[in-house]
Amino acid sequence: MRGFRWASRSAAAALGSGVLVGLHCSARKPVSNPGQGTQGTLHRGHGRWGWGHPSSVECEAAKKKLTVAELLALKGRRQIVLTTAFDEWTARAAEQAGVDMIVAWGSCQEHSKFVVEAVRRGAPNTLIGTGINPGAYESQEKALKLANEMRAAGTDIIYCSGLVPEKFQGLAKQHFPCCGHVGYLPVNDTWLGGPRAVGKTAEEAKKVYEDVMALEAAGCIAVEMECVPAQVAAEISKRTKMLVFSMGSGPDCDGQFIFSEDLMGTNSGHYPRHSITYANLMADAVQALSQYCQDVRRGAYPAAKHCIRMKESEFRRFIESLS
Structure with a gap:
């Protein structure tokens, strides 16, 4: 992603x-x-x-949480909607909006569990996908241990970027629903020469196809396809039984995945070409907090209506008790 x-x-x-x-x-x-x-x-x-x-x-x-079987059955029926959440508030907003799947993770295994637990509180009826951290690469046993920990924290789908098909295969054999990642992978920046589209040549497009087929053979149920030409993504989506989630790979995949920070205008960094923004919550938050600072400093807040009052007789008794 x-x-x-x-x-x-x-x-x-x-x-x-x-x-x-x-x-x-x-x-x-x-x-x-x-x-x-x-x-x-x-x-x-x-x-x-x-x-x-x-x-x-x-x-x-009243939202019903999709099962994995129901999610898979949506292929060819309608577009699946994915976004990110890293806190309870965003997760609650995503669930109330009707998002099908939330992707969440942290900076390490313990942080990921903390994030997923918060997201699950906010979105008890939404599928959650999260990755297992790089320790999974050490061994199949470690991958299974970390996946079990994330499932206990509230994860429904093991959603990994860069995990090789062989590791996914071990997880799939243990009945973990898994989602892979093809096309542009940030972990492969150095091999790609930096962020860029992947699959604009016939050779690269064939490699993306082969990566998808390898993940399907390993037992994955879905794959994120990032920054792949739309016509390539459309052809590959038709040729795999997996769900294909597009991140900048056109409208003809099985679903669309955009970061919530791009959607809501809270991203302080680069907005990718494929992103779309529906609000500017950061600007709204800065405006609200600035107004609060001004009101406090000029004495407009708190006003009388914000204060608790007591009976004058009780206040006099309190003063007398001090002398």
Whole structure:
């Protein structure tokens, strides 16, 4: 995947595929809010209370978690939607949006477990794919041990970049659903001469095809295809029984995978050509925090409505108790 970096990154369609099995809508009732007067409304969701607007209506879909068998059955039926999440909030947003699969990982095995546990809390009804860290290369036994640990943390699919077919084969024999990675692999930057498209020559395109077939023979259920020419990706997708997830490899694969930081505008680095951005949450966050800083420094916050009051008689008694 774009930067499977060990050191760091629609409701209608879902209803049509049976992913969303119920829809609960309820109007939010205005209540008194000590911090906002009567401007806010209190609503319940995911075990927490939050504030909204009196005119808003809360519609929450009851999402059914896909099984691996159901995921595989989507090949040729509809596009599968993947994104990343590294925290509970992003995972919850992805699940409520109807994302089919979340990919998550950390900087090491222990960090990956921590990340996956947080993502699972946020998205209890969404498939999670995560990699096993480079220690898996040491031996088949180590790969199985690490995969078991990630499954215990909440992973559904072992999603690895750079793991050779032989290692995948051992995992597949133990009934781990596995997803490989072909095309541009960041771990192979030095061999490729830096980030670039892979498969623009007939020879490279044939190598991508051979890599896909090797992963299929090893027992993988899916493969991410990164930065491969769209027509090459389309032809290979037709020739494999695996699911092919496109990252910059065109519309004719079985699904699309974009990093959440690119989608939401929180990426502080390079936005790849294939990415698409629907929001600018970083700018919104900076604006909100800047306003907070200004309000605190000029005395606008906290205002009287943000403060707890006590009866004057009780306050006098308190003062008398000090003297």
